[in-house]
Amino acid sequence: MTLKTETRHAIDPETARGLDTEGLRRHFHVGGLFTPDEIRLVYTHYDRLILGSAVPVARDLVLDHVRETGTPGFLDRREAAFLNIGDAARITVGGKAHDIGRGEVLYVGMGAGPITFSAPGRFYILSAPAHRSCPTRLIRREQARRVEMGAAETCNQRVILQFLHPDVCESCQLLMGYTQFSPGSIWNTMPPHTHDRRMEAYLYFDLAEEQRVFHFMGQPRQTRHLIMANEEAVISPPWSIHCGAGTAAYTFCWAMAGDNVDFTDMDMVPMEALR
Ligand SMILES: O=C[C@H](O)[C@@H](O)CC(=O)C(=O)O
Numbered sequence: 001m002t003l004k005t006e007t008r009h010a011i012d013p014e015t016a017r018g019l020d021t022e023g024l025r026r027h028f029h030v031g032g033l034f035t036p037d038e039i040r041l042v043y044t045h046y047d048r049l050i051l052g053s054a055v056p057v058a059r060d061l062v063l064d065h066v067r068e069t070g071t072p073g074f075l076d077r078r079e080a081a082f083l084n085i086g087d088a089a090r091i092t093v094g095g096k097a098h099d100i101g102r103g104e105v106l107y108v109g110m111g112a113g114p115i116t117f118s119a120p121g122r123f124y125i126l127s128a129p130a131h132r133s134c135p136t137r138l139i140r141r142e143q144a145r146r147v148e149m150g151a152a153e154t155c156n157q158r159v160i161l162q163f164l165h166p167d168v169c170e171s172c173q174l175l176m177g178y179t180q181f182s183p184g185s186i187w188n189t190m191p192p193h194t195h196d197r198r199m200e201a202y203l204y205f206d207l208a209e210e211q212r213v214f215h216f217m218g219q220p221r222q223t224r225h226l227i228m229a230n231e232e233a234v235i236s237p238p239w240s241i242h243c244g245a246g247t248a249a250y251t252f253c254w255a256m257a258g259d260n261v262d263f264t265d266m267d268m269v270p271m272e273a274l275r
């Protein structure tokens with residue numbers, strides 16, 4: 001079987017407060033992605049966002065029927081985005097081939113049909129329910145919206161590349177992109193924020209094997225941490241902050257689903273409010 005799907009239920013912040021490390025990881029940390037010749041999906045009950053991976057090596061991988069969605073085809077009532085974190089490869093959707101380089105994103109609209117992933121791509125999968133069909137589109141790095149943030153003195157100089165963003169590519173509710181650091185900068189999203197209107201998921205990648213990112217979550221006055229290795233993901237509930245510091249440089253893909261697609265709609269948490 002080349003498709004493995006796991007379900008994560010949504011939990012409330014009071015329940016999350018009482019969890020130990022293992023419990024927090026069971027609910028919010030996602031390991032085991034990027035297994036060769038498999039499609040792995042995590043169906044979350046946070047805005048029904050699905051995240052996962054497809055790593056075709058010896059053969060093409062096809063994403064079509066996923067029992068958890070209750071529809072004959074995966075994209076019948078959903079939209080998706082695929083980020084290639086591997087070498088240049090091909091994704092075929094509805095008979096059309098898209099050559100997708102490293103760091104590029106393919107947006108696929110509702111109803112586009114089965115998706116075929118070809119080697120040597122290493123694909124991060126994101127999908128959310130959709131209510132209409134937006135055009136399928138390959139987005140190159142230079143087409144993404146660039147937002148420069150932070151400073152070297154605060155170890156958080158970084159560029160946010162926004163791919164699924166209203167100014168770049170139309171979607172129903174998926175907003176996504178990735179953030180890359182300048183050498184010596186390791187802090188993402190500090191000071192942090194919440195956005196109760198949208199959940200978020202992070203995938204940490206381009207992190208050296210022996211390095212880790214300390215990812216922070218929880219309500220602003222009840223913070224917890226999760227230790228993340230390369231190519232591991234974390235689910236951020238709408239009530240949670242999401243930020244992190246690495247022991248070395250890394251890149252992370254952020255993705256959101258929910259009530260709006262306004263990237264700047266955040267409730268900033270001043271550092272003095274954190275506990
Ligand atoms: O809601 C937005 C997300 O948390 C991320 O885009 C933040 C981020 O990439 C960063 O500050 O580096």
Ligand SMILES: [Zn+2]
Binds near residue numbers: 193
């Ligand atoms: Zn956020």
